[in-house]
Amino acid sequence: GQQLNQSPQSMFIQEGEDVSMNCTSSSIFNTWLWYKQDPGEGPVLLIALYKAGELTSNGRLTAQFGITRKDSFLNISASIPSDVGIYFCAGQARLHGSGNTGKLIFGQGTTLQVKP
Amino acid sequence: KAGVTQTPRYLIKTRGQQVTLSCSPISGHRSVSWYQQTPGQGLQFLFEYFSETQRNKGNFPGRFSGRQFSNSRSEMNVSTLELGDSALYLCASSLGVSGEQYFGPGTRLTVT
Numbered sequence: 001g002q003q004l005n006q007s008p009q010s011m012f013i014q015e016g017e018d019v020s021m022n023c024t025s026s027s028i029f030n031t032w033l034w035y036k037q038d039p040g041e042g043p044v045l046l047i048a049l050y051k052a053g054e055l056t057s058n059g060r061l062t063a064q065f066g067i068t069r070k071d072s073f074l075n076i077s078a079s080i081p082s083d084v085g086i087y088f089c090a091g092q093a094r095l096h097g098s099g100n101t102g103k104l105i106f107g108q109g110t111t112l113q114v115k116p
Numbered sequence: 117k118a119g120v121t122q123t124p125r126y127l128i129k130t131r132g133q134q135v136t137l138s139c140s141p142i143s144g145h146r147s148v149s150w151y152q153q154t155p156g157q158g159l160q161f162l163f164e165y166f167s168e169t170q171r172n173k174g175n176f177p178g179r180f181s182g183r184q185f186s187n188s189r190s191e192m193n194v195s196t197l198e199l200g201d202s203a204l205y206l207c208a209s210s211l212g213v214s215g216e217q218y219f220g221p222g223t224r225l226t227v228t
Contacts, residue, residue: 031214031215048215102210103174106151106159
């Protein structure tokens with residue numbers, strides 16, 4: 001199935017360090033969403049982006065909607081142990097000639113491990 | 117406000133059987149989408165419903181079907197189960213057709 005290119009695949013960092021991950025696509029999206037998933041649970045929405053160039057923060061998390069509308073970035077500052085988990089980007093496009101769709105296309109995920 | 121709920125949380129079925137999974141969206145949300153999550157394929161879109169109408173369908177065989185009720189609750193059905201159908205099935209709800217989607221905890225289906 002269709003997927004976004006998300007990198008890096010995994011990161012092992014020291015507590016207190018900053019983290020950056022990104023997603024790229026060959027298609028244009030109207031919306032970019034970032035999620036975090038813990039083992040055995042569903043993804044939890046972190047940040048939603050709706051406009052090209054938009055920069056949005058949620059606590060220590062900052063995400064940007066790329067100008068080309070084909071990419072997005074997520075930064076986590078001053079990481080803490082509870083940041084451990086899998087982070088997913090998701091893009092939402094527009095159906096051809098039919099308006100918006102809720103269909104999300106996901107990246108493969110970035111597994112983050114934080115060493116105390 | 118209660119989140120998205122999915123039942124059952126865990127299910128073990130045998131090849132050839134069929135299964136029905138249930139999803140209750142956040143109160144006031146009219147759109148429900150379903151996704152399949154596997155280690156190999158990641159998160160894949162199954163279908164989406166808005167006001168009881170299927171608006172979009174992913175690239176899955178006809179054995180996968182769904183429906184939405186007038187109270188926005190949704191069910192998905194998988195018939196003639198195959199081993200490859202073992203996955204975490206996630207339901208997500210949103211206020212409208214597009215925009216932020218909120219996921220439930222998922223139903224872990226194991227086919228033996």
